[in-house]
Amino acid sequence: MKRYYLVFLFLLLVSCKKEFKNTKVSGQVFGTSYSIIYGSETNFEKQFDSLFYVINKSLSTYQTNSIISKLNRNESNEVDEHFIEVFQASNYIYKETDGVFDPSIGVLVNAWDFGPEGKIVNLDSLKIDSLMQFVGFNKVSRVNNKIIKPKELFIDFNAIAKGYGVDVIGEFLESQNIKNYLVEIGGEIRAKGINEEKQSLWKVGVENPNFDGEQSILRAIHLKDESMATSGTYRKFKVDENGNRYAHIIDTKTGYPSKTNLLSISVIAENCMIADAYATAFKAMGIEKVKRFLNEHPELKVFLIFENEKNELETLSINGFPED
Numbered sequence: 277m278k279r280y281y282l283v284f285l286f287l288l289l290v291s292c293k294k295e296f297k298n299t300k301v302s303g304q305v306f307g308t309s310y311s312i313i314y315g316s317e318t319n320f321e322k323q324f325d326s327l328f329y330v331i332n333k334s335l336s337t338y339q340t341n342s343i344i345s346k347l348n349r350n351e352s353n354e355v356d357e358h359f360i361e362v363f364q365a366s367n368y369i370y371k372e373t374d375g376v377f378d379p380s381i382g383v384l385v386n387a388w389d390f391g392p393e394g395k396i397v398n399l400d401s402l403k404i405d406s407l408m409q410f411v412g413f414n415k416v417s418r419v420n421n422k423i424i425k426p427k428e429l430f431i432d433f434n435a436i437a438k439g440y441g442v443d444v445i446g447e448f449l450e451s452q453n454i455k456n457y458l459v460e461i462g463g464e465i466r467a468k469g470i471n472e473e474k475q476s477l478w479k480v481g482v483e484n485p486n487f488d489g490e491q492s493i494l495r496a497i498h499l500k501d502e503s504m505a506t507s508g509t510y511r512k513f514k515v516d517e518n519g520n521r522y523a524h525i526i527d528t529k530t531g532y533p534s535k536t537n538l539l540s541i542s543v544i545a546e547n548c549m550i551a552d553a554y555a556t557a558f559k560a561m562g563i564e565k566v567k568r569f570l571n572e573h574p575e576l577k578v579f580l581i582f583e584n585e586k587n588e589l590e591t592l593s594i595n596g597f598p599e600d
Contacts, residue, residue: 298473306438307338308462314449315456315472327444334358335437337382348382348430353422362433362440362549363418369436369553370413373569377557378528380413380425382432385526388533404531411528439505439552442466446548459548463506466548467499480504485539485581485589494581494591497598503548507555508540525560534560537583541566544577544597551576563592570594 301321302311305328312324334356336342343359346352355363369377384407387399410428417424425431433440438461445459446466456469458478467478477500481493485508507525525534541558545551554576558566563582570578577597584590593599 296472298471306332306336306441306461308438310461311458312445312449312460313458313471314454315469316452316454318452320449320452323448324445327448328441331358331437331441331444335362335433335440337432337434344431344433347423347425350427353424355418355421355423358440358444359423360418360421362436363416363423365440365549365553366433366436367413369550369557372573373554373557373561375412375414375528376560377435377553378411378413379431379433379435380411380416380429381526381528382430383407383410383428384531385432386430388526390526390533408531411531435507435556436549436553438462439464439503439548439550442503442548442552464503464548464552465499465505466503468501470500482506482542482579482581483508483540495579495600497600499544499598502544503546503551504542504544505548505551505555506540506542507552507559525556527560536560536562538563538580539583539589540579540581542579542597545575567594 296315298313299316299319300311300313301319301324302309304310332339332342334343335358337344337348339345343352343355347355366377366379370379384404387403387407410426410430415426415429416431442459442461442464443466446457446468449457449459450468456472457467458471458480459466463483465480467480470476471478477498479496479498482495482497483506484492484494526532527534536559538559541555543551543555543558545554558569558578561569563580566578566580570576574595576595578594579597580592580594582590582592
């Protein structure tokens, strides 16, 4: 009788054991989609929405009443802690890349019709030269919570703000004692711990650079306690009369859109804000400069997809970027 009782108790415990399920929240933000998966039964969607609202209110050049928009219109120079965090990171990467990453290039981004403001009609070399005098993040400074800049200078943090938003959500989850999560906004990713539901590391993909807009995965990798950002030239570009493709990244030295054979750059770093900014900067550098730069920055793992001289796709992994 005792044996039957123990068997019954065992079956009861097995039947009562609840299969673990991640909480998944998704939606639209920053002009793109987001997906947040984490190991908890608590739904934080309202908190996520509040954080997204605050970040947009600080950093979005597409919102006329945001802090950065008011600063660009010279209506106010007071900024919040989110702006300061991104400003300081941008200043660091601006110096590290010798000005290749430059958020003050916004005036040219707009002129070429890649930004939130209207393009300049009949844009020529004289107009570009006149705008270039207002480019240079070294012309911007911060005194406490005030930003000092030339009136004509336009700041655009779109190349780093998405990654920063990923980090803010990740840090919020950690403040709630959640150790396992994956945050993704528009392809920028932050992964911590494991996927508890599958009891495995988080699996993410690097897309094929398809110019027709079709989505397919070239390489699937695992991330743990790392962030990854990808910047590509295959979705947003212009084509001249000779069929040359020009990326939406403006060369900070010339003021013209970059012509590059680099199609996609994926960067793995400690946080997503840093990965996002470097992914943008590397696109403007070109392959040889990227390789030289990464020799001095082994903490950055990079995966490049590019066209060779025969217009064939090639890939290059640097600093131990994970294999499939």
